[in-house]
Amino acid sequence: MSASEYKRQAAELAAEMVEDGMVVGLGTGSTAAFVVEALGRRHKEGLRFVAIPTSVATEKQALGLGIPLTTFGEHARVNLTIDGADEIQRGTLNLIKGLGGALLREKIVAASSDRLVIVADDTKLVDHLGMKTLLPVEVTSFGWEATARQIERLGGQASPRRNREGAFFVSDGGNLILDCRFPVISDAGRLEQDIRSIVGVVESGLFVGMATDAIVAGGEGIAHLTVGA
Numbered sequence: 018m019s020a021s022e023y024k025r026q027a028a029e030l031a032a033e034m035v036e037d038g039m040v041v042g043l044g045t046g047s048t049a050a051f052v053v054e055a056l057g058r059r060h061k062e063g064l065r066f067v068a069i070p071t072s073v074a075t076e077k078q079a080l081g082l083g084i085p086l087t088t089f090g091e092h093a094r095v096n097l098t099i100d101g102a103d104e105i106q107r108g109t110l111n112l113i114k115g116l117g118g119a120l121l122r123e124k125i126v127a128a129s130s131d132r133l134v135i136v137a138d139d140t141k142l143v144d145h146l147g148m149k150t151l152l153p154v155e156v157t158s159f160g161w162e163a164t165a166r167q168i169e170r171l172g173g174q175a176s177p178r179r180n181r182e183g184a185f186f187v188s189d190g191g192n193l194i195l196d197c198r199f200p201v202i203s204d205a206g207r208l209e210q211d212i213r214s215i216v217g218v219v220e221s222g223l224f225v226g227m228a229t230d231a232i233v234a235g236g237e238g239i240a241h242l243t244v245g246a
């Protein structure tokens with residue numbers, strides 16, 4: 018099976034966790050898109066829930082499927098958020114997210130969620146964060162060069178993400194994303210705090226201590242991981 022088929026397997030299993038009356042956080046990315054698709058089917062079958070999307074792209078997909086949307090003005094808490102990740106650390110379920118540019122809204126929704134269930138194919142599992150992917154950091158466009166230099170003082174190499182036309186990628190929040198190459202990250206919590214303390218940084222793609230579960234599919238089947246397991 019392909020990575021995409023594994024992503025779909027994990028996504029559809031996670032979508033079954035949604036119960037009547039829930040407020041659901043809808044993630045962003047190719048795996049999360051399978052979750053939204055499955056929830057669109059469950060909505061048509063009569064499941065009653067409302068959702069908060071983590072990107073304009075997810076909002077459009079959800080609206081197209083008739084999924085009722087809500088906001089944090091209506092609901093202080095989210096019962097269950099289901100989202101993808103770029104790296105999942107075995108044991109801690111600490112994450113790197115943001116390769117799709119949605120880290121800020123994803124982190125805001127995750128921070129107000131009772132459960133954050135990550136869905137992925139097994140290539141996302143790592144022993145240490147930073148082994149396979151860059152670390153996205155969302156920054157204000159003004160003075161991004163100065164912000165990048167401050168990040169590089171922490172040991173990373175920061176470069177602004179560009180789109181296919183070569184222009185700077187601009188997030189849903191109107192900010193830039195710096196893709197940062199760090200050596201393998203040994204203390205994700207410390208690095209997250211250090212990056213967040215830099216003036217000009219809006220948020221980083223380090224999700225530390227936020228995921229409660231991960232549903233990971235691969236050649237050895239589907240595993241439902243929890244913190245510590």
Ligand SMILES: O=C[C@H](O)[C@H](O)[C@H](O)COP(=O)(O)O
Pocket residue numbers: 044045046047048049100101102103114115116117118119120123
């Ligand atoms: O900004 C994008 C999100 O963090 C995604 O959840 C993450 O990049 C994983 O995306 P995918 O499921 O497409 O691998």
